[in-house]
Amino acid sequence: MNETKDTTSTDGVGIIQMRHVSKWYGDFQVLANCTTSVDKGEVVVICGPSGSGKSTLIKVINGLEPFQEGTITFNGISVGDRTTNLPKLRSQIGMVFQNFELFPHISIMQNIKLAQMKVLGREDNQARNRSMELLERVGLTDQRDKFPAQLSGGQQQRVAIARGLAMDPMAMLFDEPTSALDPEMINEVLDVMTELAKEGMTMMVVSHEMGFAKRVADRVIFMDQGRIVEDATKDDFFGTPRGDRAQLFLSKILHH
Amino acid sequence: MESGGFDFHIVFHSIPFLAKGMGLTLLLTVLGIAGGLVFGTVLALARLAPFKVLSFAAGTYVNFFRSMPLILVIFWFYFLVPLVLGQEIGAFQSVLIAFIMFEAAYYCEIMRAGIQSVRVGQAYAGEALGLTYPQNMRYVVLPQAFRNMIPILVSQAIVLFQDTALVYVVGLSDFLYSADIIANSENRLMEMYITVAIVYFALCSWGQFQVRNLQKKFAHE
Numbered sequence A: 001m002n003e004t005k006d007t008t009s010t011d012g013v014g015i016i017q018m019r020h021v022s023k024w025y026g027d028f029q030v031l032a033n034c035t036t037s038v039d040k041g042e043v044v045v046i047c048g049p050s051g052s053g054k055s056t057l058i059k060v061i062n063g064l065e066p067f068q069e070g071t072i073t074f075n076g077i078s079v080g081d082r083t084t085n086l087p088k089l090r091s092q093i094g095m096v097f098q099n100f101e102l103f104p105h106i107s108i109m110q111n112i113k114l115a116q117m118k119v120l121g122r123e124d125n126q127a128r129n130r131s132m133e134l135l136e137r138v139g140l141t142d143q144r145d146k147f148p149a150q151l152s153g154g155q156q157q158r159v160a161i162a163r164g165l166a167m168d169p170m171a172m173l174f175d176e177p178t179s180a181l182d183p184e185m186i187n188e189v190l191d192v193m194t195e196l197a198k199e200g201m202t203m204m205v206v207s208h209e210m211g212f213a214k215r216v217a218d219r220v221i222f223m224d225q226g227r228i229v230e231d232a233t234k235d236d237f238f239g240t241p242r243g244d245r246a247q248l249f250l251s252k253i254l255h256h
Numbered sequence B: 001m002e003s004g005g006f007d008f009h010i011v012f013h014s015i016p017f018l019a020k021g022m023g024l025t026l027l028l029t030v031l032g033i034a035g036g037l038v039f040g041t042v043l044a045l046a047r048l049a050p051f052k053v054l055s056f057a058a059g060t061y062v063n064f065f066r067s068m069p070l071i072l073v074i075f076w077f078y079f080l081v082p083l084v085l086g087q088e089i090g091a092f093q094s095v096l097i098a099f100i101m102f103e104a105a106y107y108c109e110i111m112r113a114g115i116q117s118v119r120v121g122q123a124y125a126g127e128a129l130g131l132t133y134p135q136n137m138r139y140v141v142l143p144q145a146f147r148n149m150i151p152i153l154v155s156q157a158i159v160l161f162q163d164t165a166l167v168y169v170v171g172l173s174d175f176l177y178s179a180d181i182i183a184n185s186e187n188r189l190m191e192m193y194i195t196v197a198i199v200y201f202a203l204c205s206w207g208q209f210q211v212r213n214l215q216k217k218f219a220h221e
C-alpha cells in the first residue's frame, strides 16, 4: 500500500514477492505489513513464537487464506487478484502440512495420483509412473497400496511431500513438517527436504529445526506478533546479536 | 365370525399378499433414501456455500420441513399438488415426492454435520493441490463425510422404513396396510398385528445391528 516505505529489495527476480501484506481476523491483526521475497532456488526458513502468524504467512501465498492489504505475486501472478485462477496457481505451489493431511479414504498411490489426474489431466498410467518415481525417491514404493493410517508419521509426511512434488511445482511451502513427528522420525523427513533443497527447489519452511536451517537455509525470517522482525541471511541470522525477543526465543529453541 | 383362540394359519396363507405389501414398503424406503440423500446433499452444499442467498434459501427449506409433521407433507402432495398442477400425479408418486422432500431436510442436516466433521486441513490439502471447490468436495470432503455419517444415515433410514407405514392414509397397500386389510376381512386382528410387530422388530433390529457393526468398524480406523 505504502510503496515509499518499501526498504527491502522486492523488485528483484523473486518468484514469491510479498509487499506490505496485512491480514485481520475481525479486529485481530494476524499479519502486519509483511514484506519479503523469495528468489528461485532459495530456501527460506521461518521461525517465531506460537501464534506469531507463521502458518498464516505461508497460507496467504497460495491463497488458502485471503488477506486485506498489500500484494503477493507468485511467478508474476497476483495472488489477491479476483481474476486469478487460484486452483491453477496453487497447482504450481506444493504444500506440506504439520499433520500431513493425506486423504485417509484412499490408498497412498491414489493420494499421489489424484491431483495429477484431476488437475493436470494426466492419464492414469502417466500419473502412476510419476507417482512411482516419487515414491522411490522418498523410499516408500512398497507402501503404495496401503492406506495412510497404516503408515508411521514419518512415512506419511514423506508421502505428503511426494504428493506435492507430483504436481511438478515451482516452489514448495512447508508448515512445521516435523513438529507432529516422534523424534526418531524427524530426520527421515528432513533428509528428503535437504535433498530437495540441494536440487534447487525453491522452498519456504516454517520450522524450529535450527540444525536444518543452519544446513540448508539461505535466509531465516523471524516473526513475532504478525510482523517480520528479522529477515536475514543465514550467516547474519546465526552470527549477529539481535532484538531481545528474537534472542530469547532463539536461545530457547537452540537449547533443545 | 368366530375367532376363538389364536390361529396363525391365516398368516401363512397371506404371505404372498403381505410380501407384496413389504415390497412396496421397501421400494418406498429405498427410493426415499436415495432421493432424500441426493437432494439432502445438494441442500447441505447449498447451506455451506459462500453465497448468502443460497445458504439462506436452503436453511429456510430445512427449517420449514423439519417443523412439519410428515403426515401433513404427505397430505399436501396428495391433495394439493394435483390442484396446483391441474392433474393427478398418482398416490405412489405423490408419497414418494413427499418422502424425498421431507427426508432431504433431515439428510441435509446430517450431511452438513458430516461435512463439518471432516478436518479443515483436509480441504486445505485438496485446495493446495489445485483441486477446484467442486472437485475438492467430490474427491476429498464428501467421501469422508459420508463415511463418518454412515451409522447415522442408516439410523435415519430405519426411521423412514417405519414412517412409510403412513402411506395407508392415501390408500397405498404397504406392509402394514396389507396386514390390516387381512386382519379386518378375516377378523384376525391379534394374529396379524402381532405378526406385523414381529416383522418390523426383526428388520429394525437387524438394521440397528448393522449400525453398531459399522460404528465398531469405523472406530478401529
Ligand SMILES: Nc1ncnc2c1ncn2[C@@H]1O[C@H](COP(=O)(O)OP(=O)(O)OP(=O)(O)O)[C@@H](O)[C@H]1O
Residues within 6 Å of the ligand: A025, A028, A030, A048, A049, A050, A051, A052, A053, A054, A055, A056, A057
Ligand atoms: N480462523 C481464525 N480466526 C481467528 N484467529 C485465527 C484464525 N486462525 C488463526 N488465528 C490466530 O492468528 C494468529 C496466528 O496464527 P498462525 O496459525 O498463523 O500462527 P503460527 O505462528 O503458525 O502459530 P503456531 O506456531 O502455533 O503454529 C494466532 O493468534 C491464531 O490464534
Ligand SMILES: [Mg+2]
Residues within 6 Å of the ligand: A054, A055, A056, A175, A176
Ligand atoms: Mg502454525
